[in-house]
Amino acid sequence: MENNKSFLWPQGILFALLAISASLSVGVMMLLKPNTSDARIKTNINSINTITAPAKAGTSQRIEKLKLMMLNSLQQEARSKGLSDGVPSSFQGTTIKSAKVNPSQKVIALTFDDGPWPETTAQVLDILKQNNIKATFFVVGQNVKNYPDLLKRVVAEGHAIGNHTWHHWYHFMNPQVAAYEVANTTKLIYQITGVKTDLFRPPGGMMHNGLVSYAKNNKYAVIMWSSDSADYSRPTVPKLINNVFRLAKPGGIVLMHDGGGNRSQTVQALPEIITRFRKQGYSFVTVPELLEIQDKNDKLIAIKKQK
Numbered sequence: 001m002e003n004n005k006s007f008l009w010p011q012g013i014l015f016a017l018l019a020i021s022a023s024l025s026v027g028v029m030m031l032l033k034p035n036t037s038d039a040r041i042k043t044n045i046n047s048i049n050t051i052t053a054p055a056k057a058g059t060s061q062r063i064e065k066l067k068l069m070m071l072n073s074l075q076q077e078a079r080s081k082g083l084s085d086g087v088p089s090s091f092q093g094t095t096i097k098s099a100k101v102n103p104s105q106k107v108i109a110l111t112f113d114d115g116p117w118p119e120t121t122a123q124v125l126d127i128l129k130q131n132n133i134k135a136t137f138f139v140v141g142q143n144v145k146n147y148p149d150l151l152k153r154v155v156a157e158g159h160a161i162g163n164h165t166w167h168h169w170y171h172f173m174n175p176q177v178a179a180y181e182v183a184n185t186t187k188l189i190y191q192i193t194g195v196k197t198d199l200f201r202p203p204g205g206m207m208h209n210g211l212v213s214y215a216k217n218n219k220y221a222v223i224m225w226s227s228d229s230a231d232y233s234r235p236t237v238p239k240l241i242n243n244v245f246r247l248a249k250p251g252g253i254v255l256m257h258d259g260g261g262n263r264s265q266t267v268q269a270l271p272e273i274i275t276r277f278r279k280q281g282y283s284f285v286t287v288p289e290l291l292e293i294q295d296k297n298d299k300l301i302a303i304k305k306q307k
């Protein structure tokens with residue numbers, strides 16, 4: 001038994017290293033090409049999961065570390081080449097309720113707040129994966145601390161991450177407390193996933209308790225919503241769905257929750273919400289992608305005006 005183990009173990013490590021270095025070089029080559037998207041980088045990272053799947057349990061922790069190292073290096077690479085998740089500069093320090101897009105651009109961003117949360121975050125992720133949809137998760141720092149693996153899964157599956165403070169407090173906060181609430185959450189997200197988020201959503205949509213002014217001063221884009229599922233008040237599933245569609249529009253941002261309480265209605269309603277949006281001709285984008293679409297439109301309009 002022991003002999004067998006000592007033989008397999010270095011082989012497993014070698015295999016993992018080879019797989020990672022191969023993917024890393026492919027990743028860097030992809031980054032050198034124009035029009036490389038973050039999606040490709042993420043696909044690349046996901047491929048590591050497949051390659052290393054049969055690895056022995058003893059080595060899985062080391063592989064996790066190597067994967068994170070690779071994730072970080074790819075994201076640094078992406079950032080240095082201007083391919084980061086970052087919002088366009090025109091949105092830094094602004095508040096966005098929806099993106100201004102052409103009525104024919106039927107795009108919508110699903111957002112999920114207050115996680116990561118046991119059971120429901122994984123259930124939401126499963127549904128999104130089945131439907132090949134990328135969404136945006138506004139996470140709470142103390143939940144990230146409690147459930148780091150769920151956050152890693154969110155990022156590994158290609159979703160965007162936003163900051164939803166550390167404690168999810170509503171009361172007024174002085175600048176020091178506001179800084180703690182926002183900066184510590186961003187720092188922990190970065191430490192766990194390598195993602196440096198510049199999206200912020202204030203708990204309860206509170207605009208004047210010190211958090212939003214801190215976020216704006218620090219160049220976050222403050223992301224609100226145009227369509228509120230009101231799932232936090234635990235409506236029936238048909239009511240929840242109706243809430244989403246009442247104000248749904250191209251460029252819209254839908255507010256839902258994967259954490260913070262019992263979210264079984266949200267999980268139940270999500271497949272129907274997805275089906276109905278698709279029937280209406282919508283496609284799903286992350287919040288950074290949505291802002292990117294408006295940014296392109298704005299630039300085109302600016303060029304037309306110059307002519």
Ligand code: NI
Nearest residue numbers: 113114203204
């Ligand atoms: Ni919240």
